[in-house]
Amino acid sequence: MTTVPTVKAKQSLGARIAARAGGGVMRVFLILVGLFWLMPTIGLLLSSLRGADDIAATGWWKIFTAPSELTFDNYQRLLDNSVITDSLFSTVMITVPTTFLVVVIGSLAGYAFAWMEFPGRDWWFLIVVGLLVVPVQVALIPVSELFGIIGIFETTFGVIMFHTAFGLPFAIFLLRNFFAEIPRELLEAARLDGAGEIRLFTRVVMPLGGPAIASLGIFQFLWVWNDMLVALIFADSESPPITVALQQQVRQFGNNIDVLAPGAFVSMVIPLAVFFAFQRQFVSGVMAGAVK
Numbered sequence: 001m002t003t004v005p006t007v008k009a010k011q012s013l014g015a016r017i018a019a020r021a022g023g024g025v026m027r028v029f030l031i032l033v034g035l036f037w038l039m040p041t042i043g044l045l046l047s048s049l050r051g052a053d054d055i056a057a058t059g060w061w062k063i064f065t066a067p068s069e070l071t072f073d074n075y076q077r078l079l080d081n082s083v084i085t086d087s088l089f090s091t092v093m094i095t096v097p098t099t100f101l102v103v104v105i106g107s108l109a110g111y112a113f114a115w116m117e118f119p120g121r122d123w124w125f126l127i128v129v130g131l132l133v134v135p136v137q138v139a140l141i142p143v144s145e146l147f148g149i150i151g152i153f154e155t156t157f158g159v160i161m162f163h164t165a166f167g168l169p170f171a172i173f174l175l176r177n178f179f180a181e182i183p184r185e186l187l188e189a190a191r192l193d194g195a196g197e198i199r200l201f202t203r204v205v206m207p208l209g210g211p212a213i214a215s216l217g218i219f220q221f222l223w224v225w226n227d228m229l230v231a232l233i234f235a236d237s238e239s240p241p242i243t244v245a246l247q248q249q250v251r252q253f254g255n256n257i258d259v260l261a262p263g264a265f266v267s268m269v270i271p272l273a274v275f276f277a278f279q280r281q282f283v284s285g286v287m288a289g290a291v292k
Helices: 003-048 051-055 060-064 073-080 082-115 119-129 137-149 156-179 186-193 197-208 211-226 231-235 241-254 257-277 279-291
Strands: none
Touching: 003 060, 051 137, 051 257, 051 279, 073 082, 073 186, 073 257, 082 156, 082 197, 082 211, 119 156, 119 197, 137 156, 137 231, 156 211, 156 231, 186 197, 197 211, 211 257, 231 241, 241 257
């Protein structure tokens, strides 16, 4: 009778030790994976802090044995390069309005498809889902001709319209499915209190859909910021986005690494900062979508 509790205690102690050891090993493993994942970013950062001759001579890891190579002169040259600085401004002027339009229009359309009755609603939603499989490359030539006819080819407005059009199908699909999981009783209670569709959307649906909307905003921001194909074709050649500007620097000045390295790092760190700033909402949106 007295040995049973002892065995259980030993088993419980062993299980606790195994659980703690397993958790510690998992944490170490995840930290190593994270460091490995960040290795290109770290390498680019250290390369941006070295001179052009040092970059050409050795790899970025040499900085650990020769810290005197660190310098901020590259970033000074970057600020003096009007092509790169103007391209950063152009990228912001494309990315921010596109993200805003996709989030706002996608939210309104997602709510309409989820909770409003109108003729052909299901068929229209099937068309939206079908547009998800249309590749961007298919639309480049016809949209270029259309933009040329209406006079917005090679303009910032044209790039914004293209990204908005191709970002909306995914936004509507994502938000419609998320909004459809909101309890019907909650919406009916708000209607009984006299809330109209606009107030219902702004006061009930939007707060509940915050995580999904934040996730969509992060995805859209990253997609547009890192885009090169659409910007290369539709953007103004006099004020290209950062991706095109860096590509032009490589083509025209192949040894201009002291400008390319800091420029590439700046173009990378801005979307990373946006992601980490909204990572809590992003995780909440992913988890909510997984549970639902």
